[in-house]
Amino acid sequence: MLPILAGKIKRRLLINFRADPEVAQSLIPAPLRVLEQRGAAIVGICLIRLEHIRPKGLPSALGIASENMAHRIAVTYDDKDKVPREAVYIWRRDSNNPLNQLAGGRLFPGVHGAATFNIQEEGQTTELEAKTRNHDGDVHVRGLAGEGENSFASQSFADFAEARDFFARGSCGFSCSADGQKLDGMQLLTPKWEVSPLAVSLANSAFFEDLSKWPKGSLKLDCGLIMRDIEHEWQEMDDVPILS
DSSP states (O other), rough: OOOOEEEEEEEEEEEEEOOHHHHHHSOOOTTTTEEEEEEEEEEHHHEEEEEEEETTTTTTTOOOOEEEEEEEEEEEETTTTEEEEEEEEEEEESSHHHHHHHBBTTTBBBBBEEEEEEEEETTTTEEEEEEETEEEEEEEEEEEEOOOTTTTOSSSSSSHHHHHHHHTTTOOOEEEEETTSEEEEEEOOOOOOOOOOOEEEEEETTTTTTTTTOOHHHEEEOOOEEEEEEEEEEEOOOOOOOOO
């Protein structure tokens, strides 16, 4: 097992879409299954700034910082005891930190492509753009979002509390290994789970606009959440589904 990594989530945006479940299922490996929420798959983009990342026990001053992006989907699977569990499957990760790009998929789970990020924060408004290129081509993400107690609206969740609890249960993340032969798993551990509503007025992703993957009409922007200044740990999972 790898050492537990500790650090701070400085900023984490979850931009979420409703997707056709059959289309989404065709894009994830068995035995993972789409976790439907009010008749839709929940897919999205996680844009996260991590700070002071280092092996647990080392001083925070020795940690690294990075801007990162993940394209993901909520899934369910059966654990080794055949008990259904919730998680997320990550199609791709991208980072601006060369160490993440070099070590991801080698020294720790999760292949990372190279990305550049342009993020502007003013008051409760965040404007961002991410550009990247790796093994499966260009991905550009643009978004404009604002925070506030009255900024939550969704077709997938009855209210903010239901959305908050749904995403809290998805703390385990799976992705294919560098050789594509198995799944790697990491779990996010936080002493507290605090998120706020995020009104997303613009969200464009070349990954989700790829018509060869997502036919026209199969995807619709739904809702957003934001997390700030949360101490956390990343831990490698030992109970990982076997690809079938």
